[in-house]
Amino acid sequence: MMLGSACLALCAVLIAGDVSVPITQHWQGGFQGKACLPVDKEMHSWKIRLVFDQPITTLEAWTADVVEQSADNTEFVLGNKQWNGDEHSGDQLCVEFQGHGTGDIQPVVTGYFEGTPGNHTTHSPPATGGTGAQGTTPAGTTPVPGTGAQGTTPAGTIPVPVKTPMGDGVATTLTVMNDWGERFQGAWNFQLTEDAIGWMVNMTFSSPVIKMDISDGQEVSHTPDNLNWVMVDKPERAYVPKGTFSLRFYGTRGSPGDGKLTGQAVFVNLGVDRTGHIDSLPNKAGSKYNYDDVLMKSIMFYEAQRSGKLPANNRIPWRGDSALGDKGTNGEDLTGGWYDAGDHVKFNYPMAYTSVILSWGLMEFKDAYEAAGQLQWVKDSIRWPLEYLIKCHVSENELYIQVGDGARDHSYWGRPEEMTMPRPAYKIDASTPGCDVAMETAAAFAAGAMVFNETDSVFANNLLAHAKTLWQFALDHRGKYSDSVPAAKAFYPSFNYTDEMCWGSMWLYKATGDDKYLTEAKKWFDPAADWAMSWDDKVVANQLLLFEATGEDVYKQAVIGTFTDWFPGGSITYTPKGLAWRLQWAPLRYSSNMAMMALLAAKEGIHTEEYRHWAMCQIHYALGDTGFSYVVGFGDSFPHMAHHRGASCPNPPAPCGPQIMSSNEPNVHILYGALVGGPDKGDMYKDERSNYVMNEVACDYNSGFQTAVAGLRSLLIAGEHPEQTGHATCPYTSA
Known part of the structure; x- marks a missing residue:
């Protein structure tokens, strides 16, 4: 029937x-x-x-x-x-x-x-x-006939979801400028109230139009009856200013004898994000800057960096599943993890470091995340890279350390959901070692085990087992990973592995209490003043962790030596407005990392008021003390053109590409919570997408920054914040 x-x-x-x-x-x-x-x-x-x-x-x-x-x-x-x-x-x-x-x-x-x-x-x-x-x-x-086998995809293509553009659009009717019977020239004249960078037009005709030629647009689809056509901009025609936009075209009618051709079209601006707005949290603490809001938004930045199949509670509406085909050389599932920065490579060395720092911050400043209502969100954030890194540890002495080719990846400006380039995976093993990245990953697993020990013992035990195995692998097979994997050398080269050997051993000691790890860590101790805490330099962190574990003065003096070098009067350049400026490339990363370390050192009783005061001034510089916030989406004035592919692209199905990267239009999507690289040593900053030195974002940038913000929020809870103790004057000059 x-x-x-x-x-x-x-x-x-x-x-x-x-x-x-x-x-x-x-x-x-x-x-x-x-x-x-x-x-x-x-x-x-x-x-x-x-x-x-x-x-x-x-x-x-x-x-x-x-x-x-x-x-x-x-x-x-x-x-x-x-x-x-x-x-x-x-x-x-x-x-x-x-x-x-x-x-x-x-x-x-x-x-x-x-x-x-x-x-x-x-x-x-x-x-x-x-x-x-x-x-x-x-x-x-x-x-339905003609669809072929269910799920088949033409060779060389990857279907991607097209998210529904929100808003009613701008409607108009067809103007037939010339009618030659079968062929005609038409125009859609839209009255636009806002600029567009990327657009779509849905067209409906009263009788079939079997062919359309549009210089400004390209076809997405048309119905079998040829009554409905969907066009998007050509890449070079993405930008349309507000006012009258006349979309002219030539068409061929399927039934020219059907009488006068009429039609209606709707213009949809795909260069506006109408779904991604995030309301700020209330400033319950009443501090100069709303730390709760910063913590929430920084966590959301990490959600925007997710690779793989996104969870049901994904809060970034412009992000979808991506890189679902990431595999090892033997077909191992390597999906998940974070994209490193404004690109789409998964570099495990800085990813593992970022995971350690976020875990450390959560353990030390848990009360801050609880007060901000972000405890479960930050735990979800930390869990995401850990689950991926477990996948990468495929056997006892075999660890994948990168997915994606940096050169190929950086030549692509588009959405991660639409990537089609090969994404090779690179690994270390006994014959091509990398004890630095192995120890970094072991540290990530050990710190993660401590975070999840009370709430998910099965996951925590699995993390700790992987940590112990990788620690032994690193001990038995020495060598810099970037010497073994040339593909990583141009992007995240390792200077040496001594600090990672100490770092990984200290985190195993913290997680287990086994003295053999502490004994090993002491062998690699470096007493010199640290250049800067970063993904490749944990010298000051090791100094502090060893002091925390032993109470020995030699380690305390090493920490003091590092900060003597970093404070005014030391070797670090300071900008006129007070930023401790280590390097042109992402100076805010280094100042934030050292602010985090100063707060952690102060918690251990080292120059408590002085270190907290200095740390607050460094973080407040980033949050807006210069009149400009370097955190996207925070404050009244912030970067709108962060060097980030996904955030810059218009909504699909509009094309993305180099024309978007080089345009002077703001990013379509606000990359909430992302800390950009920062200014030059004269406090000058250019909000230009092409300026990746000043304006790129990265997972490791936010880790120390977020942890320092959590530290300041924790001080407010304890009544020990510099604003509460009379030490809130910035720029910092001296104790």
């Missing part, structure tokens, strides 16, 4: 388990929607049935294939692509789609997974002769 068009009384009721699907945008002849269904079991393939309250002409989805539809066009079944069939219990599966119909259509839609038990919402009489079980074709529906 074929499905009819009549709707039973049952169709007015939303059956339990079915999901109401919102229509996010509609226009004359079309609409867009987004179906999000909770996943309650492990799946390796899926089908979603969408039920409409009225017939529609066509349905298209970017992350699924239409595999079945009812004869009356009220029910459509979407099946997974080849690359996105796996879903896990607790996930949420979202599929965005575009449909077409008659008039300004806004259908009521429900959806459910095929194969789930029970009755479901329907807008057609129940079918006979079929169970509707997953993988079968219910009676009254027909497989």
